[in-house]
Amino acid sequence: MMKLFYINTSKFLIFSVLILFQTNLFLQAQTQKESIIKWFPEYSFDVVQFKNPAQEFGPFARWWWPGNDVTKEELRREINVFAANAFGGVEIQPFSLNVPMKSEETKAKVLSWDSPEYYENVRAVLDEAQKQNIIVDITNGSGWPAGGSYLKPEDGFLNLLYASKEVTGNQMISIPVPKTDNNTDVPSTLIAIVAAKTRSENNTRETILLDASTKEVLTELVKNDTLTWNAPEGNWKIIAFWSQPNSLLGSMTASPEQGPVLNHFDSVKVINNYEYLFGQRTSFEPYYGNSLRAVFNDSYEFAVDRHFSDDFIAFFKKQRGYDITPWLPGNMQDKYNYASFKNPNNPPAFSFGSEDWRLKYDYDLTLSELLGKHFIGASSHWLEERGMLHRTQVYGMNMDMIANAGFASIPETESMLGQEAIIKVMASGAHLYNRPILSAESVVFSNRGYMTTPQKIKLAVDKLFAAGVNQIIYHGVPYRYITNETTDLGWYPFYMGFISFSSHLGERTQFWKYQKEINEYIARTQYVLRSGKPKADVLIYFPYMTVDGMPDNPEEILTKGFIEGSEPPLPLVMGAETKSEKEIWAEKIYSLINRLEANGITWDWVNDESIQQAKLDGDKQINIRGNLYQSLILADISVIQLKTAEQIEILAKEGMNLLAIGDLPDKQPSFLDWEKNDEQTKQQIISAVNELNSIHIQQENELSSWMKGLNRPVKYNDEYNFIRTLQREMNDGSRIQFIWNKSDGSHPISLTLDDKFENAYWLNAETGVVTRVEGKKEANYILPPYSTIVLYASTSPKIERILLPDDEPVIFGSNEVLKLENWNLTAGDISIQDTSLFNWKNHEQLKFSSEEGIYKTSFQIEKLNKKESYFIDLGKVYFTAEIFINNKPVGKRLFAPYSFNITSFLQKGENIIEVRITPGQLNGLIGEAKKGNPRYKIFLRNENSLLSGGLVGPVKLYKKF
Numbered sequence: 001m002m003k004l005f006y007i008n009t010s011k012f013l014i015f016s017v018l019i020l021f022q023t024n025l026f027l028q029a030q031t032q033k034e035s036i037i038k039w040f041p042e043y044s045f046d047v048v049q050f051k052n053p054a055q056e057f058g059p060f061a062r063w064w065w066p067g068n069d070v071t072k073e074e075l076r077r078e079i080n081v082f083a084a085n086a087f088g089g090v091e092i093q094p095f096s097l098n099v100p101m102k103s104e105e106t107k108a109k110v111l112s113w114d115s116p117e118y119y120e121n122v123r124a125v126l127d128e129a130q131k132q133n134i135i136v137d138i139t140n141g142s143g144w145p146a147g148g149s150y151l152k153p154e155d156g157f158l159n160l161l162y163a164s165k166e167v168t169g170n171q172m173i174s175i176p177v178p179k180t181d182n183n184t185d186v187p188s189t190l191i192a193i194v195a196a197k198t199r200s201e202n203n204t205r206e207t208i209l210l211d212a213s214t215k216e217v218l219t220e221l222v223k224n225d226t227l228t229w230n231a232p233e234g235n236w237k238i239i240a241f242w243s244q245p246n247s248l249l250g251s252m253t254a255s256p257e258q259g260p261v262l263n264h265f266d267s268v269k270v271i272n273n274y275e276y277l278f279g280q281r282t283s284f285e286p287y288y289g290n291s292l293r294a295v296f297n298d299s300y301e302f303a304v305d306r307h308f309s310d311d312f313i314a315f316f317k318k319q320r321g322y323d324i325t326p327w328l329p330g331n332m333q334d335k336y337n338y339a340s341f342k343n344p345n346n347p348p349a350f351s352f353g354s355e356d357w358r359l360k361y362d363y364d365l366t367l368s369e370l371l372g373k374h375f376i377g378a379s380s381h382w383l384e385e386r387g388m389l390h391r392t393q394v395y396g397m398n399m400d401m402i403a404n405a406g407f408a409s410i411p412e413t414e415s416m417l418g419q420e421a422i423i424k425v426m427a428s429g430a431h432l433y434n435r436p437i438l439s440a441e442s443v444v445f446s447n448r449g450y451m452t453t454p455q456k457i458k459l460a461v462d463k464l465f466a467a468g469v470n471q472i473i474y475h476g477v478p479y480r481y482i483t484n485e486t487t488d489l490g491w492y493p494f495y496m497g498f499i500s501f502s503s504h505l506g507e508r509t510q511f512w513k514y515q516k517e518i519n520e521y522i523a524r525t526q527y528v529l530r531s532g533k534p535k536a537d538v539l540i541y542f543p544y545m546t547v548d549g550m551p552d553n554p555e556e557i558l559t560k561g562f563i564e565g566s567e568p569p570l571p572l573v574m575g576a577e578t579k580s581e582k583e584i585w586a587e588k589i590y591s592l593i594n595r596l597e598a599n600g601i602t603w604d605w606v607n608d609e610s611i612q613q614a615k616l617d618g619d620k621q622i623n624i625r626g627n628l629y630q631s632l633i634l635a636d637i638s639v640i641q642l643k644t645a646e647q648i649e650i651l652a653k654e655g656m657n658l659l660a661i662g663d664l665p666d667k668q669p670s671f672l673d674w675e676k677n678d679e680q681t682k683q684q685i686i687s688a689v690n691e692l693n694s695i696h697i698q699q700e701n702e703l704s705s706w707m708k709g710l711n712r713p714v715k716y717n718d719e720y721n722f723i724r725t726l727q728r729e730m731n732d733g734s735r736i737q738f739i740w741n742k743s744d745g746s747h748p749i750s751l752t753l754d755d756k757f758e759n760a761y762w763l764n765a766e767t768g769v770v771t772r773v774e775g776k777k778e779a780n781y782i783l784p785p786y787s788t789i790v791l792y793a794s795t796s797p798k799i800e801r802i803l804l805p806d807d808e809p810v811i812f813g814s815n816e817v818l819k820l821e822n823w824n825l826t827a828g829d830i831s832i833q834d835t836s837l838f839n840w841k842n843h844e845q846l847k848f849s850s851e852e853g854i855y856k857t858s859f860q861i862e863k864l865n866k867k868e869s870y871f872i873d874l875g876k877v878y879f880t881a882e883i884f885i886n887n888k889p890v891g892k893r894l895f896a897p898y899s900f901n902i903t904s905f906l907q908k909g910e911n912i913i914e915v916r917i918t919p920g921q922l923n924g925l926i927g928e929a930k931k932g933n934p935r936y937k938i939f940l941r942n943e944n945s946l947l948s949g950g951l952v953g954p955v956k957l958y959k960k961f
Helices: 002-039 072-084 104-110 116-132 267-278 312-320 325-331 356-384 401-407 420-432 454-467 512-529 581-598 608-612 642-653 674-689 704-708 922-930 934-942
Strands: 060-066 089-095 135-139 158-168 171-176 189-197 226-231 235-245 292-297 389-393 410-414 439-442 471-478 538-541 603-606 622-624 627-629 631-635 658-661 694-697 714-716 723-729 735-741 747-753 759-764 769-772 778-783 788-794 815-820 823-827 830-835 853-861 869-873 876-878 880-885 888-893 899-901 909-918 950-953 955-960
Touching: 002 356, 002 389, 072 089, 072 116, 089 116, 089 292, 089 471, 116 135, 158 171, 158 325, 189 226, 189 325, 235 325, 267 356, 292 356, 312 356, 325 356, 356 389, 356 401, 401 420, 401 608, 410 420, 410 471, 420 454, 420 581, 420 603, 439 454, 454 512, 454 723, 454 735, 471 512, 512 723, 512 735, 512 788, 538 581, 581 631, 581 723, 608 642, 631 642, 642 658, 642 674, 658 674, 674 694, 735 747, 759 778, 778 788, 815 853, 853 950, 888 899, 909 950, 922 934
Parallel strands: 060 089, 060 471, 089 135, 135 292, 292 389, 389 410, 410 439, 439 471, 538 603, 538 631, 631 658, 658 694
Antiparallel strands: 158 235, 171 226, 189 235, 622 627, 714 747, 723 735, 735 788, 747 778, 759 769, 759 788, 815 955, 823 830, 823 853, 853 909, 869 899, 869 955, 876 950, 880 888, 880 909
8 A cells, every 4th residue: 555655656746747847848938938028029000100119119239349448438328329319229249350459558458358347337338228218239248259268178169070091901900099180178089980991983182982881880999099990801991080179269359368169069058158148247137138138149150170069979860860970971071161251162071972962961950950959049048038038140051040040039130141032031030930020230241331321221221121121230330439540430340441341330420410310210110010920922942051152133232232323343253164053043043033022922931840840721821830821832943851842742732832833853852761762752742743732834934823823912913023022911911011112213003902901001111101092992102213112001990190191202203394404512622613413433623522512503483383393303312412492491311212392492583402412431531541641541442442422413303283
């Protein structure tokens, strides 16, 4: 009886422990969910809040600190400046890049990050941020990648390296285990010894060809660092694999010494790092989730030959279904895991044959999963438990970027990635894995330093918005730090003359006076683009684990931050003689994407993991984690995972809408049973394509009938090749349609609305103006150049508290009255009378000027008719324009179109017009250098890289009845 009681008690205890464990997991999940909801509460769009959304919807700024050479007074002042200029938050990023440190005293201050004084400064910011409703993110340490001198060598990445020796067989051999060089104090760990015969056709020193049928794992034959083996006949390669700390150090850390980059494949070390940087010693706890929102990790470009982790071999076997150990030689390649911009491109050390790519794929996919588990997921978990979030750029190495974006609290992309197709990878991860915010390191481009203008900011953020971004984080705003070694603008870390990155958006820059208005435009747009949920019509399978090598879409603009006509050309880059597989695929997929976009059909990329979890709902829509899509597209791909093909076949048999274009996949990427599994994959895809709701076409111009079958509540009435669009859906079925005119021309658009929409409204985020769409079935609008408009199609009754519309200038369809060609121009000390309009960069007196240009002229109006409206269009403007008619201010334009309604300012007879133009800042900086100012001499390197400037026109007056 006692025994029975004991057994029952044990079962009860086990049951209780399980219940407690499950309850704890549930509570943790609830805590994490509450963290997301706290920062990003779900809401439906409200027209009334559109004009003046809450401050949190404003853009953030990456706020660069010169290490710890800051003062609390200045930090507090700058927080107030951010708040006064409609910023929603900042990201503190202390580092030492390009900081002038002429004295030992200055050097000591700059390099005192991770000191008690530094944490006091951060807490001063957090206190002031609470008062000003500014949200604060902070980078994971100082510099990049994450790491620091406080870490030990054993805290850094593990590198899988090899050492080898050739032996002749048909004898008993006894040799010291080949060892790799190790310049650290941490011993290397022997992972395995593999032997294989070298192949007779082995005639290259770069890659050793191995006979796969002879490979053997000899690790158990090692005793006392000696391998004893009865080697069969032949020439053999003995390869010893060692795990040892990588020598990779961080950069730009504001400390006297650089330390190792943190091992991202060890969650214990990852958590210890957070405890050190943000735990009890920092006294940050009161700010968790209370002004301190997130920790940021930049992209994952590292310099490691082959990433490794202590649990890699076991995890690989579990995930991939076979032991990688005997196949490790096929994964050895010098600098294989180096960031692409370091141009490794080395040949493999060993090769088993033509299927080695599968071994690399399996290895990379395993690393991807370990990165998601040990770093991205562990980071998000630790932070979310404490009311904070993990923001990170999930790219830079071979990985399932879409899946790993799902591990982040806030996945992030960046303008410098360039192509819309690349930006959409992170956007798709956010959508598929229900991450409500996709942030972007914004308005940053290589070799475009001091070329940022309001027009460029708007083009850059609109491109991001159209691709799915809904939180702009400027790159960036430096702490005000002016010394004898900086220009009068102050320290800017990313301008080094021969190489530079935009953007400098500090207080002393040319266009800071307009920053608040730009930010208000962004805040309104972000309020719109966070309402409801993202809604994409179709999914396109993305077959790669890296975005490197994706070419530009010929229909895109601003892929490298270049605006033709206003900026110097980009440096020439020599391309490869032959196109890569990815380039060939991209050219085909871009044709499809451009056709979808022209017809208003929205899309997401989709990864294997998401397809494998997909189900169909009652309407045969694809349901992935609650997100519904009408169709899956396989476009000209040859490889797809076996489990993905299996699920596609299942879904197709259940009635999924499947569109296949061009070649069908006929293989899968894993090395396991690859011949059998290739054939199975091929047959499953063929079976899926032959189902009733599947279509197989050869090229995108055969899409018309398929597109007509899609359900589009907001339907384009024509193909509009000049726009990009994004959709959001509210809980009540209302729709948001963000529309961006990426062209420099005005275009009319016409949309047909579903009967379920009771009312529709046009939302202008520049002005905050809302106008009601006349009629219920059709919405028509004229899109000015480079403009955006938002359609709100509502299932609710008419909104009574509607904002009154402005009388906006619409040149399209108006009649030209006259052209204003002769002007008087003043810019600083320079005065030019009775001149035609010209580009300053071509004018000897003005080419190196950044002074405000004041243009004046007059024109005659013989009679005024109350039924007529007059508009003026300034044509090309570099870069902002304020206009006065008869000494009365009409308004200003920060970006295209540079058009104004001047009807109420005109008088009969002579009318005097004045136009004030703010040019870019770079030309003036070069001019200062040419004057011999030593603080500006770095700009002499860009003497021939001038921006366009001034009022170029043509300036025309229009009349409309």
